[in-house]
Amino acid sequence: MAEFVVKVADERGHLTQQVENGYSEAEIRDRFTQQGFLVYWVKPKGVLTGGRIRRGRRVKPSTFLVFNQQLLTLLKAGLPVLGSLDLLIKRQRDSYFRSLLQNVRERVKGGELLSEAFSAQNVFPKIYTTTLMAGEKSGNLDEVLTRYISFQRLALTFKKKLAVSLVYPTLLVSVVLVMLVFLVTYVVPQFAKLYEDLNAQLPSITLLMLEMGTHAQRYAPILAAVAGITIFLSWRWKATDRGAETIDRATHHLPVIGDIWMKYHVSTFSRMLSTLLTGGMPLLPSLETTGASMTSRKILNGIQNASVRVREGQSLARSLEEQKIFPDLSVEMIEVGESTGALPAMLNSVAEFYEEDVQTALAAAMALIEPVILIIMAIFVGGILISLYLPIFTLSSSIH
Secondary structure: OEEEEEEEEOOOOOEEEEEEEEOOHHHHHHHHHHOOOEEEEEEEOOOEEOOEEOOOOOOOHHHHHHHHHHHHHHHHOOOOHHHHHHHHHHHOOOHHHHHHHHHHHHHHHOOOOHHHHHHHOOOOOHHHHHHHHHHHHHOOHHHHHHHHHHHHHHHHHHHHHHHHHHHHHHHHHHHHHHHHHHHHHHHHHHHHHHHHHHOOOOOHHHHHHHHHHHHHHHOHHHHHHHHHHHHHHHHHHHOOHHHHHHHHHHHHOOOOHHHHHHHHHHHHHHHHHHHHHHOOOOHHHHHHHHHHHOOOHHHHHHHHHHHHHHHOOOOHHHHHHHHOOOOHHHHHHHHHHHHHOOHHHHHHHHHHHHHHHHHHHHHHHHHHHHHHHHHHHHHHHHHHHHHHHHHHHOHHHHHO
């Protein structure tokens, strides 16, 4: 069962709003109607707003992959869509995802297509709903679901490999930052008290370090609050169009990382477009859907501009080449795929090539970054410790 928010009016016209447990919106509505209430609306608690799902929260990719695998198995076994959804809703442990599926089921039961019902939730990838729509129009839903599942598996595997590559550097940077904060805000002030009691003559570097540590400890709460507010405002700014474009532009201009970031998006674009084309969708709708699914604003704008050129009758390769954002090799491979009539297969080759290139480049970058982080850590920590312990070596002469 799921929780639903119900707004009803009794026979006297008094409005009430309450939370009820039930299996679906229709079941809740029928229950209150039989009790003599006038039902204004029924919405899954914390999920729906005005009949539509709020943006922001997403279903876990692994959970969504398992659902699609189970849905495909049930459809291949001959079960209708509604029956398959009923079984999967009962087995779904994620309450948020279960609420979404219940709304999908009610929409399908009301006559909507499965692709329309998933699209109305406003949280699922556009490539998924477009793939479903292509399968429904062609009458080959099983096949397009199979292709989407293969795409999702490859995408998840690739993202996991990238995440694993970044675990150690992230952990190393975190440890370094924690160590530096601890040294500056706790250890350095303790040495300041010690040297103050001894009334010793201290070197300039030690005085500078003690001054920094004393001020850092005194203003630590203020600095933490400022850092928190800055991070929060930056996160909100990132959600705006201007902020997203600025951050994306800065990311693409970073040395080494910018090139890797671009190749990652090229591989994602190629894989998505290939999946849609193989599913039977025309080039222009596939290109527009793929562009809308990209997270990089630079790539997104480039694909939108290329879509306009394709609509005017220009080739895909030529349209992408004009944007001057895709690597020359990828454009050449796409041109070969267009000329030979094997564009989906060539796009898959582009995706595989750049996925492998990204992993190789990332591994090389991490191999370079790790020793750099260690060297920086040694310089900072070593500098702090030397400045603190330097007076100890001359303490006896300073006291006399």
